[in-house]
Amino acid sequence: MDKETLLKAVSPELTRIEGEMQANFASYVPFINEVSQYILFAGGKRLRPLLMVLAAKLFGCSKPEVYRVSVVFEYLHAATLLHDDVVDEAHMRRGRAAARKVWGNQAVILVGDFLYSKAIRILVEHGDLRMLEAVSETTVLMSEGEVLQLLNTDNISATEAEYMEVIRRKTAVLIAAACECGALIAGASDEAVAALKGYGLNLGLAFQIVDDLLDYLGATGEMGKEIGNDFKEGKVTLPLILALEAAQGPDRERLIELIKSEETSREAFYEAVSLIKRYRGFERTRQRAEDLVSRAKAHLAPLPETPEKNILSGIAGYVLSRRH
Template identity: 60%
Template sequence: MDKERLLSAIAEDLKKIEAALGAVQASQVPFINEVSHYILFAGGKRLRPLLTVLCARLCGYEDEQIYRLSVLFEYLHAATLLHDDVVDGAEFRRGRKAAHNLWGNQATILVGDYLYARALRIAVEEGNFDILKVVTQTTLLMSEGEVLQLLNCDNTGLTEKEYEDVIFRKTAALISAACECGGIMAGVSDKEREALREFGRHLGLAFQITDDLLDYLGVSEETGKDIGTDFKEGKVTLPLLYTLNQASESDRTRLLSLLRDTEPSRETFREAVEIINHYRGFEYTRQRAEVEVEKALSHLFLFSQNPTRDLLENLTRYILVRRK
């Protein structure tokens, strides 16, 4: 399924998700609404709420209530974006100035906290203890992910296992929870619930690995953020991590020198890309994403073949070819 057909297939669900985001009760503090609206309606992909809807439908749940539940995962995602951009000192998010560059760090962090709380309120209002348990546990994991990412910045001794632990908490845990909660709403068995959770976990890992690849090989106009941001901030993601482990002593020393340059330039980044490419760091990263996609797909085999499963499979495969 090509991109246009995929977008057509999910268009109605995305429309209802947008409506649900707009319908959730706003804060009584206008400033919070202003900042929240800025990040929530800046052109996000809505992947997480969409997965909640599709996983519920896969299991036979068709109630419109699923859209209201689904948006809590967009709230959680938006909260982490606000926090991450402050920590990273990011200039842009989704092609626009990052919120902290407009309203300051303190206000942006506090609005992020509000969005976390708003998501938890939606989970409480659903009245389902299993959903609340999954959402609160996921919030804890995401908070750990933010801390681990900060601690591991410029950690050139990071192992692949440690890298995976970070991206699980940073990205995959929320996607996994979005899928699992769709199943919980449908009243699935423990076995089916686990399959959806693991589907989301591996999909989330593939998504973040691909994101790390796009930071080196993407196009700013398509990704909505500066290319090479992770490298310039000293973040050790998989392309760099693999290359540091494979490179000769001289190339490793040079790559570390480029990474630690206090005033990195386009030429600095370009040279780093050449070294990573020489040691097939990008190829390896792409292969790791492909492995995670296949693992994700394997967990869908538990469910009967139907149009929704086909759509989830196509959406999963699209992760590998996306450009933003």
């Protein structure tokens, strides 16, 4: 399924999700509304709420409550973006100045906390304990993932397994929870819930791996943020890990020197890109993402043959071809 066909198929769902987001994020404090609106309505993909809606519709459930609860996953995602940008000292987000550059770190952290709290409040009002348990466990794992990533900064001895554990917690579990909750709200069987959670987990891992690949090979205009940020911040992601495994002698020493350097110029970044490419770091990273997408699709196999199943399979394919 190509991108245009996919977007056309999900357009009605995205419109309803957008309407629910507009209706539900409001706060008594106008400043919170201003910052929330800045991050929430800056052109995000709405992937996470969309996945919940599609998972529910896969089992014939399209009641209004599905759309209301789905926004929980966009609020949680937006909260992590606000907090991430403070930790990373980011300058750009979604093609414009990061919120922290507009309002400062303290305000942005507090608004991120508000979005977290709003998400939990919506779940409590919905009243499904299984969904609340899934999301609360997810937020714990996400927090741990962020801390693990911080601890791994400049850690050139980080392994592929350690990297995978970071991105599982940091990114994949939220996507998995969105799929899981869609199945739960539809009253699907335990086997179906597990299948969709497995789909989401593998999809989320592939999504983050492609994101890390694009940080080296993307274009700033398409990404909506500066490329090379991970490298500049000393984040040891999969392309670098795989290149360091294969590199030897002076090339390996030079890669380590570049990632550890306090002053990272564009020339140094592109030198690192050249070295990673020489040792097939990008090629092998791409293969890992492809393998995970195949696993994600395999989890869909036992589920009912519906248009939503085809769309979920198409989304997995889109993850590999996306450019931002």
